[in-house]
Amino acid sequence: MEQLLTLDSLFTLFMLVLLQAVLGFDNLLYISLESQKAPKDKQSYVRKMGVGLAIILRIVLLFVLLQLIQYFQNPFLSMHSNTIVEFDLTGHSLIVLAGGIFIIYTAVKEIWHMMLMKEHEKVEGAQSKKSVKSVVTWIVVMNLVFSFDSILSAMALTSDMDYMPQLILMTIAIVLGGLLMIVMADKVSDFLQKNKMYEVLGLFILFIVGIMLLSEGGHLAKLKFFGNDVEQMSKATFYFVIITLVIIDIVQGRYQKNLLAKKAAQDKAIEEKQEASDF
The missing domain is CATH 1.20.5 (Single alpha-helices involved in coiled-coils or other helix-helix interfaces)
Structure with missing residues (x-):
């Protein structure tokens, strides 16, 4: 416990919460847009419940990663004999790639519905009937996909600490980051509902988030096409693109x-x- 009460540990906790906030921006946008598919009177509840369950599962994921990190990082499927595509697929890269594909699909589908106004009216009516359970489930699942980076980055920041202080400090950071996300998700969602024109901007940003996850997953899997490596999009590039779009x-x-x-x-x-x- 003494290791937790030092000035260095408190600064590390601050950095961990800041890391959760910065890396959680894309997740926050997804939560705000996804929650709008639930009935209007249930949307705030959906965001709180989704993030609340995700906080618990993030802590479980943290414990699992601390125990079994090598199993997520070691390749379980490789291909190097093919001249077109090469890869070393890991559990981590597979989860990130799947998340990227799903987010791109979601963004493209919503953008397409916006372009077809008559179709959009039908879909908007159908989306309002989407069950609370379904929306909460997707928020939790995608929250876990986005969690991998923040948890692994947090593990790197606390790598010099003993196991128990590291676990406690990261758990506190996850809870504080989750509570901050609940507050901000309500504000972002309210803003998007009051300013519908910015919903298009949000969907295109979400599309870029999907591309970023695909590039990250490809990099983690050491993916090559015709001998060319897939390079990961940096967070600096991601935020620069967002600022430019805004x-x-x-x-x-x-x-x-x-x-x-x-x-x-x-x-x-x-x-x-x-x-x-x-x-």
């Missing part, structure tokens, strides 16, 4: 607003001119 969206929104105002002014001038000519 700036483009803001500029385009302002420009569109100015065009509409200009058109309204022109229409008003034409009407006034016609009224004057009538007299």
Whole structure:
């Protein structure tokens, strides 16, 4: 216990919570969008329940990874004789790849429905009937997919600590990070519901999250196509792309607003001119 009460341990705890918050942004966006598929009066409950269950399962996952980390990192399926594709598939890489594929599928499906307005109205009605249990389940599953990176990074930050203090410190960080995610998920979801135009931006960011997970999973699996390595998208690149998308969206929104105002002014001038000519 003495190791937990040192200034160094408290700073490490702060860094762990910060790490959970930074790495959890993409997860937060998914939770906010996925929860909208539940009935409106149940959406806040779905987010809290989903993240709450995920916190418990994250702690279980942390314990499992501390005990069996080598089984997640060692390859269980390899291919090197093929000139087209080569890989060393691990449990970690398989989970990340599956998560990336699912998120890209979800983002593309929602974007497609938005493009087809009539279809979107039907789907929107169908989504409102989606069961609370189903939405909570997907939030928990994807939360665990996103957990791998944050837990493994946290393990690297606390690698110099003894087993028990390391477990306790990381558990506290997971709980605090989860509580922060519950609060922020409600705020992000409310913002998206009040500003529907930003939902498109959110889906494209989610699409980039899927690409990032695919690149990460390919890198972990040492995936090669025609002898070329799959490189992992860095977090710096990811956040740069997000900032660029947000700036483009803001500029385009302002420009569109100015065009509409200009058109309204022109229409008003034409009407006034016609009224004057009538007299």
